[in-house]
Amino acid sequence: MTAQMQQANRHPFLRKIDSIALFKPSEAEMAALSAMPMQVAQIDAYQDIVREGDRPARSFAVLEGIACTYKSTRAGKRQVMGYHVPGDMPDFQSLYLEVLDISIATVSPCRVGFVQHEAVRALLRQHPRLNEVFWRATLIDAALVREWMLNTGRRDAYARMAHLFCELITRLGAVGLAPDRTFEMPMTQPELADALGITPVHVNRTIRDLKMAGLITLRSRRLTVHDWDGLMSAAEFDPTYLHLRDQDAS
Amino acid sequence: MTAQMQQANRHPFLRKIDSIALFKPSEAEMAALSAMPMQVAQIDAYQDIVREGDRPARSFAVLEGIACTYKSTRAGKRQVMGYHVPGDMPDFQSLYLEVLDISIATVSPCRVGFVQHEAVRALLRQHPRLNEVFWRATLIDAALVREWMLNTGRRDAYARMAHLFCELITRLGAVGLAPDRTFEMPMTQPELADALGITPVHVNRTIRDLKMAGLITLRSRRLTVHDWDGLMSAAEFDPTYLHLRDQDAS
DNA sequence: CGAGGCATTGAAACTTTTCAACGGTCGTGG
DNA sequence: CCACGACCGTTGAAAAGTTTCAATGCCTCG
Numbered sequence: 241m242t243a244q245m246q247q248a249n250r251h252p253f254l255r256k257i258d259s260i261a262l263f264k265p266s267e268a269e270m271a272a273l274s275a276m277p278m279q280v281a282q283i284d285a286y287q288d289i290v291r292e293g294d295r296p297a298r299s300f301a302v303l304e305g306i307a308c309t310y311k312s313t314r315a316g317k318r319q320v321m322g323y324h325v326p327g328d329m330p331d332f333q334s335l336y337l338e339v340l341d342i343s344i345a346t347v348s349p350c351r352v353g354f355v356q357h358e359a360v361r362a363l364l365r366q367h368p369r370l371n372e373v374f375w376r377a378t379l380i381d382a383a384l385v386r387e388w389m390l391n392t393g394r395r396d397a398y399a400r401m402a403h404l405f406c407e408l409i410t411r412l413g414a415v416g417l418a419p420d421r422t423f424e425m426p427m428t429q430p431e432l433a434d435a436l437g438i439t440p441v442h443v444n445r446t447i448r449d450l451k452m453a454g455l456i457t458l459r460s461r462r463l464t465v466h467d468w469d470g471l472m473s474a475a476e477f478d479p480t481y482l483h484l485r486d487q488d489a490s
Numbered sequence: 491m492t493a494q495m496q497q498a499n500r501h502p503f504l505r506k507i508d509s510i511a512l513f514k515p516s517e518a519e520m521a522a523l524s525a526m527p528m529q530v531a532q533i534d535a536y537q538d539i540v541r542e543g544d545r546p547a548r549s550f551a552v553l554e555g556i557a558c559t560y561k562s563t564r565a566g567k568r569q570v571m572g573y574h575v576p577g578d579m580p581d582f583q584s585l586y587l588e589v590l591d592i593s594i595a596t597v598s599p600c601r602v603g604f605v606q607h608e609a610v611r612a613l614l615r616q617h618p619r620l621n622e623v624f625w626r627a628t629l630i631d632a633a634l635v636r637e638w639m640l641n642t643g644r645r646d647a648y649a650r651m652a653h654l655f656c657e658l659i660t661r662l663g664a665v666g667l668a669p670d671r672t673f674e675m676p677m678t679q680p681e682l683a684d685a686l687g688i689t690p691v692h693v694n695r696t697i698r699d700l701k702m703a704g705l706i707t708l709r710s711r712r713l714t715v716h717d718w719d720g721l722m723s724a725a726e727f728d729p730t731y732l733h734l735r736d737q738d739a740s
Numbered sequence: 741c742g743a744g745g746c747a748t749t750g751a752a753a754c755t756t757t758t759c760a761a762c763g764g765t766c767g768t769g770g
Numbered sequence: 771c772c773a774c775g776a777c778c779g780t781t782g783a784a785a786a787g788t789t790t791c792a793a794t795g796c797c798t799c800g
Contacts, residue, residue, distance in 0.1 A: 312640075313640065321640075321643075336629055368618065375621075378628070378632070379583045382583070386635055390571075392639065392643045393569040396788095397788075436643075441788090483587065678778060678779090688756070689758080690778090690779090692756060692757075695780090
């Protein structure tokens with residue numbers, strides 16, 4: 241793989257850094273980020289990238305595709321607690337928390353870029369201002385989980401589903417992946433069940449209700465939102481918690 | 491208030507820093523932490539310390555008492571997503587995330603210590619190694635929320651309640667506040683309902699079930715665990731996610 | 741073309757909520 | 771010092787939301 245391809249591959253990651261920083265990163269900082277040794281890998285759908293209990297020596301960025309963070313009950317029940325779109329670094333926490341408390345799996349086929357912790361540490365030592373950027377990124381991830389928690393704890397299935405769709409449309413829209421409020425949603429209904437804390441059967445019925453309310457259509461994994469305001473209000477969706485610069489999903 | 495009292499007041503905070511750091515903090519670092527200007531305040535029970543939407547210029551540490559983080563639905567339903575014991579800095583995130591996505595309230599009367607963000611920034615600039623310590627603290631907070639999310643999403647009321655009791659006993663035990671697996675639990679049943687994502691009535695029935703199973707007793711806000719192993723196994727409790735040095739609750 | 745898993749639907753069971761009522765406790769003010 | 775109000779704790783019964791079990795059709799991929 242050529243250096244140029246590597247450069248192209250890490251583009252979503254660099255964009256994300258830029259969008260999270262509260263200051264304009266210098267040329268030197270961006271160059272250092274680009275120069276970090278990154279091992280790019282293509283991973284099939286439904287594969288674990290890291291697992292609860294691991295003690296990774298590297299973190300990764302999603303470059304293409306959608307991944308998810310989840311935890312499992314001993315009884316084998318799964319709870320998905322976040323989806324990751326291109327640019328995200330979902331296990332960055334492992335830089336400072338030796339043993340992972342979560343698993344991360346691909347939902348669609350993904351291209352991911354691994355970076356050794358040692359390289360990140362060196363980068364942060366060299367460019368201390370970047371500390372704050374990565375720290376902010378982990379704080380924003382935490383804010384998303386909290387919103388999901390409110391969702392699962394205090395909203396019914398209908399509102400939860402609507403909320404999830406709002407979040408996905410908004411986040412994908414922010415990286416240009418949801419034109420016309422439409423995107424290829426790789427999650428199956430059993431997977432959505434794991435994300436919402438309900439059963440697959442109930443996911444099905446809830447989607448049916450959302451369709452009948454005229455808010456969305458969903459056929460062969462293609463979701464489009466017809467009534468954005470209606471969906472947002474069914475979900476009580478307020479995108480503030482996403483901490484996006486540009487909150488327009490169009 | 492004398493300097494000495496201030497020193498005594500911030501003791502739980504210093505202990506927490508020490509317990510989170512992966513290295514042994516130097517004398518200079520501990521001295522700098524002690525020297526941070528801290529405004530100590532006594533706050534009644536059931537008061538908001540900060541509110542969702544705030545843009546605080548300071549963070550605080552709980553020095554005495556128990557506080558909780560929560561978010562509310564527009565319909566007014568509350569979801570508590572974590573309790574804070576002495577030593578915790580529950581809104582440290584506001585140092586890097588301008589607008590708060592959570593509210594934090596006292597559950598019992600609390601003594602809290604406020605620290606200006608500017609002072610924290612100066613401290614971190616002066617002692618860069620401490621960055622990692624505070625970062626770790628925010629990452630651990632996030633791990634707790636994720637465990638709660640698994641709890642609310644994928645366990646029934648009985649296991650959830652057991653899990654919450656396990657966590658509280660363990661965390662309070664770690665700071666010496668739960669001798670004999672007993673402590674004064676200031677939360678009322680309606681408040682527990684907000685933490686577990688169920689209704690107050692159901693909290694009552696679930697507590698009744700836990701009592702009848704011989705796992706706990708709870709009278710006039712005094713909780714004692716009689717069958718720790720039984721409670722842990724009802725909860726599927728594994729304290730790893732707490733990232734404590736010393737996981738003994740005795 | 742066949743197999744496996746996803747999507748869909750019905751019906752019954754179960755968990756949890758809602759509504760309602762009542763006794764107890766605690767703090768406040770008369 | 772007692773009475774009152776407010777809220778917590780407790781219980782019952784009915785309703786609602788969600789799960790479970792089961793069956794069937796469909797899509798997709800090898």
